[in-house]
Amino acid sequence: MKQLTLSILLLASLSGFAQNPAPAGPQTRAIALTGATIHVGNGQVINNGVILFDKGIITAVGDGNTPTNGAEVINVAGKHIYPSIISPASTVGLQEISAVRATVDFQETGYINPNIRSLIAYNTDSEVIPTIRNNGLLLTQVMPMGGVISGSSSVVQSDAWNWEDAVLKADDGIWLTWPGYFARSFDFEDFSVSLKKNEQRQESINALKATFSDALAYAALKNPAPKNLKFESMKGLFDGTKNLYIRADYGKDIIEAIKFAKQMGIRKPVIVGGEDAGRVIDFLKENNVAVILGPMHRLPTLQDEDVYLPYKLPGLLQKAGIAVSLSYDGAYWRTRNLPFQAGTAAGFGGIDKEDALKMITSTTAKIMGIDNVVGTLEKGKHATLVVSKGDLLDMRTNVIEHAYIQGRHINLDDKHKRLYHMYREKYGQPDVGK
Template sequence: MKKLTLSILLLAALKGVAQNPAPARPQVRPVALTGATIHVGNGQVIPNGTIVFDKGVITAVGNGDTPTTGAEVINVAGKHVYPGVISPAATVGLQEVASVRATLDYQETGSLNPNVRSLIAYNTDSEVIPTIRNNGLLMTQAVPDGGVMAGSSSVMQTDAWNWEDAVLKADDGLWLSWPGYFARSFDFETFAVSLKKNEQRQDGINALTATFADARAYADLKNPAPKNLKLEAMKGLFDGSKALYIRANYGKDIIEAIRFAKQMGVRKPVIVGAEDAARVIDFLKENQVPVILGPMHRLPNLQDEDVYLPYKLPGMLQKAGILVSLSYEGEWWRTRNLPFQAGTAAGFGGLDKEEALKMITSNTARIMGIDNVVGTLEKGKHATLLVSKGDLLDMRTNVIEHAFIQGRHINLDDKHKRLYHMYREKYGQPDLGK
């Protein structure tokens, strides 16, 4: 009887839950967006521009004289067209509710798991995904976490029926958390973060050294038998087909991690987090290592640091000639605010807004190795783009009116919008969203 009652209550609850909109259907005819300011993503801006795409691919980008014959014309005069924003270092689609273990699927047991693949855990039905899509994030990097080597990430599109449909680039790189000199701990009673010496640091480095030495030797074998799944997953690090994303924040850790990667023959190391990157700018530039910065909207690490240093850091790195991308690494719900981090970088870092835009579009695409298909609005690339009412990097004017992923016109409904409409109706208020 209790089981029957619970089942009835569960069905009643689910009946009132609105589902995410169905993924968009493939593009069936050419589409032309006319009259908008087009932000190409490479620094170029086209006022009163036209962009045409067909079968999911951009066929023309130009001024108002660009031919639109045979296309469905959408007049977006006064609006702004941008490349789809790319969110790196994210667990969107891999976790839903932090306090509900059954909704978390970004971590495996064990310390060294290079063979773990995050893409098969990517949940296209997540309620979080539509909320980031509505701020312009049309692609996300599904990233594993936990242990020293967490596994491989994949670049996913934010509108799809399943992970097979969503994947844009499978297994783009492996994720390593460098065993640093210090370990952070969080006190749930005081909500304070403290630092302590990492007692397991040398053990972790020794394990990594042995694993990478084995992987490099394994990669030199023509037909290894039997296959070692862990070492097989690491082969791409040595031929450049995969990046090695290294989580490291402090200056000494960054230097040590890069030297380790170079020593082991890793072709494409990338530093993630890099809170202390201002102290090692020359080293990063000398080694030409890209950086994916973590959340900027934070306090500085040290009491005597400039309070605005986290805001200035992207500009400092970019001006030094370092390839910089922005992320909300470790904070999946706040990922939707990624465009505003770029806006902050422009405001405090002395950057032109088009330069800041690169940090969430073309720079990120270059780091992930997908710049041949996305990141900029150029002929021959995917029609993955959006139309904003105003400046994408300003939360006051970031109002996404249209979004397209490979030419498919995306439904921009989400849970937040549904709740907004529902409660305005409940209290008899005019619905400003209609």
């Protein structure tokens, strides 16, 4: 009872500190951003560029000679314009304080839950959401976790009153954790990681085979009665309208998981995590399988591997012709550092920054099936973009000065900024942010 009381007091103190800014209203007049360097997101860079958007849609992108056609002109000379970063495999908005169970809502009980929808648990009032906007992340794929089949993810916008307003693409894919040969255990006393045999592996695989076989047979029925909610949610896997996101790290597990997906008639398997993806590049390319890598700022999987291998891996995959995206795979607070993972990939992977930018914009959009509306700054797409003081992929110059979601000018206030100003004033320190 004492612990519950403390938790309630903690939540009350956090929520009472300040409120998130209200979501922005719809765009009311055409806007032209002029004079900036425009990073389109497909590798193209436009110096001294102009981008126009009206009613939330980009109407023109070009050089300094592009007519503004009576739009409100905002001079952003010397700045950089980027498409919104898209954060895949995230639990932002699904958990607030890891130690407080009442604020964690990314997992359901049970092991086979394809019908669970993370979208309806998305909390638009989360204090975490405004903090990631300030590093250029305006779009997030919120995913479920837990069990073998966790449920479905959705792509949301980071400025909305509720999940209905936030959704950009609902139920884009089902999440599966492949039962590998080995399971990791972490020792909190000496911080060591050890491997042990996964004793439940075959049992889990048998359950997966039974579930997917039944779902495939169900999908072939024209008018099933009664409807099975679990199998209804899996229909899109067999006609290609949904991805199957498979968490797998070791090379042998990656190969086995992809073979399983192909045997079950899955059109679009996507590997998530993929620590050993560099060992199975030919297999991934042969099967046209995209990879969403997990956190890069880590040590390599094996002790005798190149210590910089995690930094080089995105470049190795991209140069091999594999669609590669970057993520923090559920580490919700660290999501804000996603652009700096792309910067690391450029620095160590033998690719330029525009190619690294694709890994968190256009390639991610293509994997999720939203590249028709976001991912690049092109005419006809959503005006979901950011204006940065400098290089978005460099933590020293990633300073977001303007952000727009479908043309709506977003308030960039957040809890971190409020705390900074409060304690700066308390201790009489100069405001270095001005």
